[in-house]
Amino acid sequence: MITPSSPLLSQRALQRARQAMGCLPFTWRFYQVLEEEALSSTGLVSRPDWGELFCCHPLAASRIEDHFIWLIQLGVLRREVDGQGLTERVRLTPMGRDCLTAWPEAIPRASLPQRLHHWLRRHRPRL
Structure with a gap:
């Protein structure tokens, strides 16, 4: 049985997060900045x-926010909290830092099959 603290579950989560980071348009520098400061879309x-x-190609703020939400669901980012609750700014999580340690300077771009797998996992998770 796999428990939430199981190393197998952690490795799967890290692998899924790393794959997503390679498929999304954000650069390694973007995640480094999020480690130091919070940003909103x-x-x-x-x-x-x-x-x-920070980005491989131009995106609208709404599309960036969609990517933020996906990265939050994967555990790479988290919303910043202030005195009144959650804000629109995000920061890197410890898991996000773990993902970045795999790449010293740049996130390798995902192959076409990896991108397709990521798209299906994100948009059609029950298939």
């Missing part, structure tokens, strides 16, 4: 350097 889009440093 609108704050990210308003940065003058976001397109060249």
Whole structure:
């Protein structure tokens, strides 16, 4: 029986998160910044350097927020909390830091079969 603290479950979660990070358009630098500071999707889009440093291609704030929600579900990101509750800003989780240790400087882009598998896992999880 697999318990929540089982190493097998942790390894599967890490593998799933790493695959997602390779399929999403965010760069290694983006996750490094999230380790140091919290960002929101609108704050990210308003940065003058976001397109060249943090993302492989331009995205709207709503699409970035969709990716944030997916990364939160996978355990890579978490919402930041202030005195009034959850905010729209996200930060890197310890699991997200563990994922980054696998790559010293850049996240390798996923192959086409990996991207398809990721898309099915994300959009059609019950198939």
